[in-house]
Amino acid sequence: MNHCHLLDIEFEYSEQKQTITPVLLQDEKDVILVDCGYPDFVPLLEQAVIGCGLRLDSITKLIVTHHDMDHIGPLAALKRAFPRIETIAHEVEAPYIAGTKKSLRVEQAESTLDVLPEDAKPQAEQFIRFLQSIEPAAVDRTVADRERLPWCGGIEIVHTPGHMPGHISLYLPESRTLIAGDAVVIEQGKLDIANPQFTLDLEEAVRSVRRLLDYDVERLICYHGGWFQGDAKQALLQLVHEYTS
Incomplete structure (x- = not known):
């Protein structure tokens, strides 16, 4: 049995209440965390994981969608505390996470x-x-576009550059679930590009959204916004139209 848990973590940043949504994937052998929040978030992560009936020391793998501060903040601390955690990221993103590139x-x-x-x-x-x-923290395994990881019923890597060059999203064909990372966000119930003014390549980001339309997506999870309520495919199509018309 495979499970997908959303870790809705509420906190205050820059005097504003915010929520991020790392994802926990679970099967009979592995517990996989997707992204891990800001620095010093280990206690908040621990609380959220316990809320799913699990423990931090049960995590076997950590997939990083990209090297923004709110996605890799406590990664080094987690790897020190739990050395068996295998860190996975796109081959382009790995040197930034590891600190060998600025x-x-x-x-x-x-x-x-x-x-x-x-x-x-x-x-x-x-x-x-x-x-x-x-x-910085070492990346133990690098992945490429369309690569399929064998855990939790299969996890397909979807290279979704734009927000950052090595950004990845994850597609779970068994449940038709897309974990978007920051490829898209939910704002006031609508999909949008994450922080368009800070996206490194906005045109590429829009092309990445168009690529997501190749997948049969029934459930869409955004790091900023959580579950998307509504027709995910139609919302992605509408978003592409808004940025290209």
């Missing part, structure tokens, strides 16, 4: 410094220092 978010933030007004620069510099403080 974070693309740091590069992006640094590139805006010269055009910011002087009174905005201290806050921007503080944000850059925060990004730089995220501890």
Whole structure:
């Protein structure tokens, strides 16, 4: 029996209440976490996992959709606490997660410094220092587009670049479930591109949404927004139309 648990984690960030939705996949042999939140989120993750009737030390694998701070924040801490966890990411994304390449978010933030007004620069510099403080962690296994992992009834890797070059989504054919990561988000009940102003390649991000239409999606899970309520295929089609018309 395969299970898909949504870990809706509520917290406060920048004086605003927010929710992220990592996903926990479970079969007879493995417990797989998809993304893990901000730095220092291990206690929040532990609470959410216990709420599913499991424990953090039962996690065998951790799939990272991309190297944004809210997806890899406690990864190094988790690997230290639970050395058996195997970390999996796209081959393009792996060096950023491991710290052998400079974070693309740091590069992006640094590139805006010269055009910011002087009174905005201290806050921007503080944000850059925060990004730089995220501890790198080794990736144990890299994956490529269309690769099928054998766990939990099969997990197909869907390379969905745009938000970041190595971003991946996951398709579970057994349940026709798509774990979108940040390929799309839910805002006020509607699908949208995640933070279009910060997406590294918006045109590529829209092409990635179009690629998702190749899959028979009955259930759609967004890292920001959780379960999508409604016709996922129609909503993806509408989103592509909004950005290309």
